[in-house]
Amino acid sequence: MPSETVREPARDRRTTSTTVGVLVVTAGVLAALIAAALTALSASGSYAVYGLPDPGPVTHYGLPVVRVIAESGAVVCIGSLLLAAFGIPAKRSGALAADGYAAVRAAGWAAAVWCVGAALVVPFTAADATGKPVHDVLSTDVLFGLIDALEEPKAWALTALVAFVLALACRVVLSWGWAVVLFGLGLAGLFPVIATGHSAAGGAHDIATNSLLYHLFGAALWVGGLIALLAHAARGGSWLALVTRRFSAVALVCWIAMALSGVTNALVRMAPGQLFGTTYGALVALKIAGLVVLGVFGFLQRRRAVDRLEGGAGRAELLRLGAVEALVMFATIGVAVALGRTPPPAELGPVPGRTELLIGYPLDGPPTAARLLFDVRFDLVYGTLAIVLAALYAWGVRRLRVRGDRWPVGRTVSWLLGCLTILVATSSGVGRYAPAVFSVHMGQHMLLSMLAPVFLVLGGPTSLALRVFKPASKGQPAGPREWLLALVNSPVSRVLTHPVVALALFVGSFYLLYFSGLFDVALTQHWAHLAMNAHFLLVGYVFYWPVIGIDPAPRRLPPIGKVGMVFASMPFHAFFGIALMMSATVIGSDFYRSLDLPWLTDLLGDQRLGGGLAWASGEIPLVVVMLALLVQWSRADSRQARRIDRKADADGGAELAAYNEMLRQLAEDDRGR
Template sequence: MPTEAPTRTQRTGLIPLLIVGSTVAALVAVGLLTITGADRPALIVVRVLTESAAVVTIGSLLLAAFLVPPQESGTLAAHGYAALRTAGFAALVWTLGAVLSVPFTVAEALGQPVTALLYVKTDEGTQLDLSVLVQVVGLVEQAKAWMITAVVVALLALGCRLVLSWGWTAVLFFVSVFALVPVAVTGHSSGGGSHDVATDSLLYHLIAAALWVGGLIALLAHGRRGGDHLALATTRFSKIALVCWVVMAASGVVNAWVRLPLDQLLSSDYGLLVLGKTIALVVLGVAGYFQRERSVKQVVATGSGRSLLKLAGVEVLLMFVTIGLAAALSRTPPPVEGRVLPSTVELRIGYDLPGAPTLARLLFEWRFSLVFGTVFLALAALYAVGVWRLRKRGDAWPVGRTIAWISGCLTVVFATSSGVGRYAPAMFSVHMEAHMLLSMLAPVLLVLGGPVTLAMRALPTAGKGNPPGPREWVLALVHSRVARALTNPLIALALFVGSFYGLYFSGLFDAALDYHWAHLVMNAHFILVGYTFYWPVIGIDPSPNRLPPLGRLGLLFASIPFHAFFGIVLMSSQTVIGDNFYRSLGLPWVTSQLEDQRLGGGIAWAAGEVPLIVVMVALLVQWARSDSREARRSDRRADADGDADLVAYNAMLRKMSGKD
């Protein structure tokens, strides 16, 4: 249980500020839309309140999980518990807003008032009737997204009332971030040309904004409560806020560049809103940085949160103004004047294709993936920083591991951003090339890099009695129940080989082809299941389920027949997977979808050979090195005790032969 129950004043410390801020944001959004001629102010008010509750939920969970330390037992301390309760209350408001957004979104899509969907006139008067709403809600993608969000956030609110441990609080934090995704991938950015880039940039933008705004609000609440470790929380948040500001600025520019021609920046309502939001973000970023730096110094010097409250209160109000601008921007369609109507291919996958996929095009026709390209280039850079830290203090790190990790990251970038990644959504055979690279080759290289071992050596330890830091968080993740379950040999094997059959032969792949976010999920799934399978087999990092050499070899050989049979089934099948989608693209160079699928089956069957060779070589090398290490340990032990084991063994033999 928490060490100290928070008082009512502590729990409601910043409620007046949140009410004022949400009101300001709603007024700004409604005012701007009134000026631009838009209607439905009630929807804007609901949207602003929902987004405000969302950022408070995410920020409070961020504070409880990563900004303030738990007790030594792993249970949340008093102020972490207070932040968790605040997150639970905000999640209830978020749930209510998501539920209310469903009828408003449907009404807007149908061009009718909300009352027409909720009430019917009968001889007895007007009565509540939800049958019409239930019938049409499945036809509006964003309404379905709000329903999914409502379910996820309702479970999140329940979790905030039940959990007390740091581990589960961290899980709730990641769930809260995920709850932003369904609505983000079904808005304006999900349709039209370049919707892949627009959706990716919007995801970055929303997550960074939620962490920045919500984190600052939670930090202010922590200071208002007079919480412990205020200097630590302020220092950690300052680093997070700087990264979030950079991400927001970069993703905002990319999203505006996709949706807005430069010559319409000052001549359209959408452009003016983009410009206003950009100015607000620049002011917030620059002013907020200097305010936080000053606050950190004063908090460290005095241990009081008064300076933080004085300096950051204005920043929070400016953030709510930015939320109002963002809400107005989300309700304003981008200009269409001067734009060429996109082709069918561009509408379906986000961009046009230059022609048939030749070797040169697969290698050099790049379209950078903002999600996987950015993430794995960043992971490669972080790995290089870790290696540099070790060498700076005189510690060695095997070059082979560095090469393996960098090669794995570049393999993911190539599979998602090169011509392979460009053609993958439009052709089954190229998609299978990307699948094999992401699930069979990249994970092998990544696990051979030993990232956890590097992190354990490069990151500083928190020290006894000090709050846990990134090193302790990584260690907790590796030893968590989730990691133990995923690396269980039977579960890892089932996920790895079962994904091939479950995805392609269940109709799930057909349903996913129309959605860019589904392609992101598939690619992430390929990488993760491949990593969890190869980690206990050839991983450098200690696995929660360590296998002996023969067990590793057996697990590897157990997967080979399933993989080979999958390729054979694809090559012999007479049913085309995703036939309707691929035919709708009308690619002139794909004369037979069935032949293209059979080519994909051949790629799947043959592609397993190269990773198998790499894995076998790695296993043999690891096995030989393990024997060599054991021999060296035996030699050192013999030198230390005068070879006592050998002397005792010889004495036993002499006694058995009667020569003692």
């Protein structure tokens, strides 16, 4: 048994586990009461503000309570899956350890609570949006009609479905890989709610939604991770110091993300001077105070707890201080729910223009070259992603240099060019005009799917990470290096990098997105733009990874196979561009006409320009790919020649001598005949 393992008598473990269970229930009730009380104080006049009839006290006070139930179940579920996937070391065989399995079972029960809470939120949000008492919308026909017509009840219904799947899956999962999959599904279950509500409407809703994405994901990992850590400690789980250390690192990142995103979201919804002059601002200040206390208190107490746990003590102190932190966290959740029910000052001001309502911001004029380059609007998701990826890569290269290892400069330059391409495509004028102008959107599409992935795979990030992170020694738990290798060699990676699958995803998604009506639906939703950009990047990376990638791939293609994949994609891209140029139907015409941009009147001409960009831009990545292949083949030949020379030097040219002897023998045989 590892030295960090702490075991107690079964009776003590059961008593402590019961105490933690009571703590979670108490914290949830506290959060619900706080949410209901603050809603009563802050949001009582919101219906009159929005011109809606009051649905009655049951809806008014019941909605924040059921939301707290749903959100509490969500964070505990996600935190428990985080613990099982990346906190508690799995067995070498890939099966979950006993403590990991216990965390997954706890996640299953929390998912059931999440499912029930989300299902209860559906009729309450429908009643709240229509101004009817909740019992008036409980009829099946009425409720399903409102779910189909209203975005927020639809989002909660989808969330309830995801939670239901999680509750069932957690009953049967036994392997580490599937625990990781369920953890990703749990995070995805938060997304429908993030994409609706206050942040998804009105001016600057792109920034508000993106910041809320960081905020809620950070809260789920932080709060849920703490509850899972306390439950693990109460069970007398093994590797407690290691689990606490890993959670502390996650909590620090989450706290920074929540602080920055919370400030950004608040500035979108109100001016700094309204922080203490409005009810909304007072709730923001209260939430900020709670987060500051939690961040400082949690960091200090966990650092001290890790030191004591590594010395074989400190479990009781971790439980005691963690319980206080959990209570404050759930109280903050109650404040956050009340904040979501309070009208922000920005929504009570002048009504934004049509363009600002639809895409989140106004456009000053047509997309000239200067505006496309310098009319910057930073994308909080992909702009931040580009900067973080570049910083992590630079940190890895520096670690190697400090250790005395070398890393090719060309790979570093290639990776930074890929990050720069993502930044330009999403945060320059290209990203600003892409939601409103089809031709600019097509240019962004080509940058993200056909240029950025080429540079990124040539950077070899997996190879760099494998050299930076040392392998776990025998008897030690798996770490980032082992997780990365498991991802590279997973069945999902093998399927995605199959030449047929990669080619179908890379070129087939063009036709499916633009000629099936999906693009028309996606234009009106900000979350759909985020999903499209993620899809463009991922399918491009999956396609170019086995073709020109430096990193080890699940499938090794022969040189002719690599060239074949590249040339097989060319006609499909050409046909796609030609189809756009020849089409007489405007894709997304209803949305583009609703923008009513005075300088964009010829929508069909703009679409043909976008088709021309798609047709012509396929040549640039082809040149880069072919140059990369030629360089790689040349270097492979040089390495092979050096290996042969070293072998000849080592054995005195035995292989060459044997070959010459074979030729001599053949010549003698010919003379004899």
